[in-house]
Amino acid sequence: MDTALTESPPAREAMLAGSYIIEARGLVKRYGATTAVDGVDVSVRQNEIFGILGPNGAGKTTTLEMIEGLRDPDAGSIQLAGIDALANPIALKKSIGVQLQSTALFDYLTLAELIELFAALYGADTGPARVDRLIGMVSLEDKRNARVDQLSGGQKQRLSIALAMVNDPMVLFLDEPTTGLDPQARRNLWDVIRDLREGGTTIVLTSHYMEEAEELCDRVAVMDYGKIIACDTPLALVQSLGESATVRARIEGRLDSNRLERLRGATGSAVNDGQLTIQTVDVPGTLADLFALADEEGVRLDNLTTTSATLEDVFLSYTGRSLRE
Amino acid sequence: MKALRYMIVANFKMTLRNRTALFWNLAFPAIFIILFGLLLTTETDAFSVGVAGESTTSIARQVTSDLGNSSAFDVSLGSRESQLEALNEGERSVVVIFSEGATAQLAEAEVYYDQTDPQQAQIALSAVQQFLNQVNVESLGEQRPVTVSVQGVESQGLRYIDYLVPGILAMSIMNSGMIGLTTAFVSYREKGILRRIKATPFPLSSFIFARIVSQVVIAVFQAMVLILLGMLLFDLQIDGSLFNVVIMVTVGSLAFLSLGFMISSFARNQEAAASLGNAFSFPMLFLSGVFFPVDNAPAWLQPITKLIPLTYLADGLRNVMVRGENLPAEWLNIGVLLLTCVIGLVLSVRYFRWESAPA
Ligand SMILES: Nc1ncnc2c1ncn2[C@@H]1O[C@H](COP(=O)(O)OP(=O)(O)OP(=O)(O)O)[C@@H](O)[C@H]1O
Ligand SMILES: [Mg+2]
Numbered sequence: 001m002d003t004a005l006t007e008s009p010p011a012r013e014a015m016l017a018g019s020y021i022i023e024a025r026g027l028v029k030r031y032g033a034t035t036a037v038d039g040v041d042v043s044v045r046q047n048e049i050f051g052i053l054g055p056n057g058a059g060k061t062t063t064l065e066m067i068e069g070l071r072d073p074d075a076g077s078i079q080l081a082g083i084d085a086l087a088n089p090i091a092l093k094k095s096i097g098v099q100l101q102s103t104a105l106f107d108y109l110t111l112a113e114l115i116e117l118f119a120a121l122y123g124a125d126t127g128p129a130r131v132d133r134l135i136g137m138v139s140l141e142d143k144r145n146a147r148v149d150q151l152s153g154g155q156k157q158r159l160s161i162a163l164a165m166v167n168d169p170m171v172l173f174l175d176e177p178t179t180g181l182d183p184q185a186r187r188n189l190w191d192v193i194r195d196l197r198e199g200g201t202t203i204v205l206t207s208h209y210m211e212e213a214e215e216l217c218d219r220v221a222v223m224d225y226g227k228i229i230a231c232d233t234p235l236a237l238v239q240s241l242g243e244s245a246t247v248r249a250r251i252e253g254r255l256d257s258n259r260l261e262r263l264r265g266a267t268g269s270a271v272n273d274g275q276l277t278i279q280t281v282d283v284p285g286t287l288a289d290l291f292a293l294a295d296e297e298g299v300r301l302d303n304l305t306t307t308s309a310t311l312e313d314v315f316l317s318y319t320g321r322s323l324r325e
Numbered sequence: 326m327k328a329l330r331y332m333i334v335a336n337f338k339m340t341l342r343n344r345t346a347l348f349w350n351l352a353f354p355a356i357f358i359i360l361f362g363l364l365l366t367t368e369t370d371a372f373s374v375g376v377a378g379e380s381t382t383s384i385a386r387q388v389t390s391d392l393g394n395s396s397a398f399d400v401s402l403g404s405r406e407s408q409l410e411a412l413n414e415g416e417r418s419v420v421v422i423f424s425e426g427a428t429a430q431l432a433e434a435e436v437y438y439d440q441t442d443p444q445q446a447q448i449a450l451s452a453v454q455q456f457l458n459q460v461n462v463e464s465l466g467e468q469r470p471v472t473v474s475v476q477g478v479e480s481q482g483l484r485y486i487d488y489l490v491p492g493i494l495a496m497s498i499m500n501s502g503m504i505g506l507t508t509a510f511v512s513y514r515e516k517g518i519l520r521r522i523k524a525t526p527f528p529l530s531s532f533i534f535a536r537i538v539s540q541v542v543i544a545v546f547q548a549m550v551l552i553l554l555g556m557l558l559f560d561l562q563i564d565g566s567l568f569n570v571v572i573m574v575t576v577g578s579l580a581f582l583s584l585g586f587m588i589s590s591f592a593r594n595q596e597a598a599a600s601l602g603n604a605f606s607f608p609m610l611f612l613s614g615v616f617f618p619v620d621n622a623p624a625w626l627q628p629i630t631k632l633i634p635l636t637y638l639a640d641g642l643r644n645v646m647v648r649g650e651n652l653p654a655e656w657l658n659i660g661v662l663l664l665t666c667v668i669g670l671v672l673s674v675r676y677f678r679w680e681s682a683p684a
Contacts, residue, residue, distance in 0.1 A: 070524055090526050098524040104516035108342040109335060120331035121527040 021046045021171060021202050022067065027076035029062050036062040037073075038226035044171070044204055049197055051217035052206045053311060059226040060206040061101050064175055067204075068098050081170050094122065097164030099157075101175040101206075110145045111135060111159055115166060122167035138162045138192055154185030158192060165196070172196060174205040178212060190216050210311035222315055229318045237314045239281070245308045247278040247286055253299040263289040276301075283308075328527050329535055336539035349505060350547050354497040355554055361489050361616075362559040372449040373416060374398045375408035378423040382432045385423035388460055392421075395456065412437055418449035421457075447617050451485040487562055490555040491642035492615035495577060497551070498544050499609065499635055502581025503588060504602040506540060510589035511598040519679050529677070537582055544578040545571055552646075564649035572652060573645050573659070577638035580662040583669030584634070590676040609635040637661040 022044040029037040037059040044050045052060045065071045067078055069089040078085035085092040105114055112131050119126045119134075135144055138158035143151060151159060157177055164172055177193070178186040186209075193216060197203055207213055213220045214234045221231040230237055238244055251274055260269040265282025266289075280286040283306050294301050340346050379389040379402060393400040403411070408420045420437040434457060438450045513519050522532055548570065555561030563570075588605070592598035612619060612626065613635035622630065630636050641658030644650035652659065 068524060070520060093524065093526045098521075100517055100521060100524065102517055103521045104518060105521070106335065106339060106518060108339040113335065113338065117331050117335045118525065120328045121522075121525045123328060123526075126327075126331070 019045050022078070022080050022204070024063075024067055024078045025076055027063060027066055027078070028074045029059075029066060029071060030074050035226050037066065040076075040223075040226070040228050042067070042221065042228070044202060045219075047197065047200060047202050048218040049193065049203045049205065049216055051213040051220040052204070052223055053208065053210065053213045053220050053315075054206075054223035055208055058223040060223055061175055062226075063223070064173055064204065064206060065100075068096060068173055069093055070098075094167060095170050097167060097169035097172040097201075099160045099164045099172075099174045099177060101179075103160060105148045105156075105160070105163075107149060108147065110147055111140060111151075111162075112144050114148065114159070115162060118163045119166040124167050134162045134165060137165060137195070139188075152185075154181045154189065157181065157185075157189060161189075161192060161196075165201075169201065171202045171204060174203065176206050176208070178207070178209065186212070210315070213311055220311065222311070222318065224315075224319050230314065234311060237311060238309045241309050241313055241317055244281050245279075245283045245306050247276075247280055247283065247290065247304070247306050249276045249290075249304040250274055250302040251276050251294070251299050252302070253297065255293065255297060255299055259293055263293070329531050332527070332532065332535035333539050336536060337543070340539065340543055346501075346505060350497065350501055350543065351550060353500075354493045354547070354551055357493050357496075358486075358490060358551060358555055359558065361493075362486055362555070372398055372418045372452060374400050374449070374453060375411055375417040375420040376400055376402055376423070377405040377408045377420070381423050381425045382430070384430065384460075385432045385434075388423075388432070388434075388457065391460070392453075392456060398453070398456075409437060419453050421453060447488070448485055451488070486555060486559045487647040488618075488643065489616065490551065490561050491646045492639050494548050494551055494574070495613075495635055495639040495642050496610060496615050497547060498574065498577045498638065499581045499606055501540065501544060501547075502578065502583075502585040503606045504585075504599065506536070506582055506585035507589045507592065507598045507602045508595055510536075510586065511592050511595050514589070514678065515594060515681050517680070523679050533586065537579070540582055541575050541578045545574050548574045562647060564647055565645040566649075566651075569645040569650075569652055569655075570642070573638075573641045573655070576659050576662045576666075577641065580634055580638065580665040580669070583666045583673065585669075586673035587669045587676075590673040590678065593681065606635075609633050612636070613639050615639050634662060634665045 020043045022042060024040065024042040027037050027040040027042070028035065040059070040063055042050075042052075042063065052063065054060050062071060066073045066076070067080065067085065069085060069092050073086070080092055081095050083091050083095060106117075109117065112128075112135070115131050115134050116126045119130065124130075132141075132144075135141055138161055140155060140158055140162070143155060148156065148159070161172075161174065161177065164174070174193070178189050181189065190212070193203060193205070205217070217234060219231065219233050220237060221228045222237070223229070230240070232240070251271070255271065255276070257269065257271070260266065260271075260276075260278065263269075263278065263280070264285030265280040266278050266286050267281060268279040270277045278286060278290070287306070290301070293299075340350075374392060376389050376392065379385050389400065389402070392398050401408075401411075401417075405422050408417065408422070411417045412420045418438065422435045422437070424433050424435070425431075426433045436450065436453060438447075523529070552561065552563065552570070556563070584605070585602070588601045589598055592601050610616075612622075612630050613633045614620075614630070615635065619626070619630050619636075637658040641655050641662070644655055644658070645652070
């Protein structure tokens with residue numbers, strides 16, 4: 001007998017709820033006539049990388065900064081690691097690390113001095129060994145004594161992550177950490193973020209790059225117009241579309257559309273001017289059946305491609321708009 | 326405590342490494358002192374000095390002939406009435422009227438000056454006073470042979486450099502509060518540095534306190550450097566205790582820092598902060614007697630000078646530096662400055678903003 005199946009749903013809920021390090025409920029923030037965040041629930045599990053994905057103005061920063069204690073919500077509640085964040089902002093700030101979407105840092109200080117200063121502001125250890133460890137964490141060893149204005153964009157982002165880690169936070173919040181970086185620098189930063197997660201930190205980040213959310217995040221909340229419209233693992237989100245991939249090929253000759261529809265996993269097909277398009281939820285099955293069918297009919301397949309659906313398609317299907325207008 | 330200490334040290338480092346701040350804090354006032362000091366010592370024209378009553382005592386006769394021998398003065402003799410009339414008509418810079426003192430060996434000198442040209446008069450006056458003081462210094466007797474009384478001038482017994490240095494000091498204290506601090510704070514807000522601080526458990530009050538402590542220490546250091554400069558180059562006389570000077574600098578610095586905070590709370594951006602700071606500080610410079618006494622200003626202006634905090638700082642500094650006043654005697658100046666500080670702080674906390682409004 002499978003005991004898991006006999007468990008009642010509420011008990012399962014409770015078990016899962018226990019593993020959430022952040023639970024925000026019904027967050028609302030209004031600015032005049034605009035409702036920047038409109039009843040958002042966020043639940044983040046211990047030690048995951050949680051992404052909030054959405055276009056400009058979706059309300060990502062506002063949501064994040066309410067949880068960080070930087071903006072007061074008009075409604076809602078926030079529990080973080082057992083702390084009532086709204087009632088106890090100081091305890092909250094001691095438990096989290098924050099990188100803001102845009103922060104300049106004090107001029108005229110070196111990296112090491114800035115890290116020492118921020119460590120002191122948290123009452124944390126300011127010793128050189130620890131400063132070096134933080135600098136090493138973001139691979140800025142050779143910039144230890146450089147001033148902030150001598151850093152590149154990617155190096156600045158890494159520095160601000162190091163600054164966010166000075167208090168060994170349980171949760172690290174990163175607001176668009178890779179925006180404006182070139183692909184190489186972005187990948188470097190992903191490695192830094194993954195290492196931090198390996199070190200036991202829970203990470204909440206925002207992004208409007210779907211590749212970033214797909215590659216980096218364990219779970220993603222898709223946000224639009226102040227609301228979370230979907231929240232799951234990137235894979236589950238993509239699969240929820242029911243068309244996880246598209247198979248395309250040029251064909252010489254004719255293929256029976258009824259037989260195309262019956263290919264394993266296929267959910268739809270079309271042939272236009274010799275261009276075959278098949279939506280499928282099972283790429284290998286569909287391809288195997290397609291090859292067999294083409295062989296049988298004596299039809300040649302050229303320029304065969306398969307494209308997986310992406311979070312971009314998820315966003316498109318939920319909102320009818322593209323993520324990047 | 327540790328956090329506060331690190332923040333203060335970081336502020337020092339930032340100020341000392343900021344060339345612009347260093348220029349405004351040290352080089353700019355130093356240049357002022359040097360320029361004015363040089364202008365003062367290279368008098369080109371002889372001052373026209375009228376003397377009356379020169380034959381009342383032997384010492385008066387002596388001083389008059391010494392004045393006449395000095396190339397700095399162009400002495401003309403005459404009756405009290407005729408000299409004062411010449412002064413009224415702008416033909417004299419200064420008129421000295423001798424009369425007999427308590428004994429026949431002593432002289433009293435009333436000094437009048439041309440009110441329509443206060444700056445020129447101030448220089449001439451200081452020169453004459455310097456001269457008269459010289460006579461006093463050279464006579465080794467118990468009593469000063471010449472008792473000087475100056476009519477209508479608050480800078481009694483001051484050489485111009487002694488008058489000027491405390492004024493320049495007051496000016497630079499005002500500037501570092503109302504312009505330096507203001508623009509720095511607004512730029513912190515514009516760049517999001519204030520929000521970054523807000524994201525840490527370090528309280529705003531400590532952040533402001535750290536800034537105030539470091540600015541005050543820098544102001545005291547600045548005062549010491551400028552005073553030293555005045556002493557080395559122009560033989561500036563410090564009669565008061567250095568401790569009193571430090572207290573006065575501190576109180577003045579607190580007042581103008583808090584006004585600076587107030588302006589930064591109101592200003593939307595750095596440009597606005599700089600304009601507001603200048604709009605407040607520039608008129609203060611000229612209405613508060615930093616460069617020359619305002620007693621000669623038109624009567625309707627007088628009440629305005631009394632409304633200006635800089636007046637109290639300049640007066641206070643002058644009193645403790647060169648007149649050797651002690652602190653209790655300065656209760657009015659100190660009190661007004663402390664009151665300014667409290668009002669400024671209350672308003673800046675009331676209108677404080679962590680972030681600039683979105684564009
Ligand atoms: N301080 C503010 N005052 C007024 N409106 C604001 C303020 N902050 C945000 N908004 C508005 O709230 C909405 C959400 O903004 P938010 O910054 O949270 O979006 P975002 O998802 O982070 O966008 P981006 O990807 O551009 O960073 C926007 O319409 C924005 O104009
Ligand atoms: Mg944002």
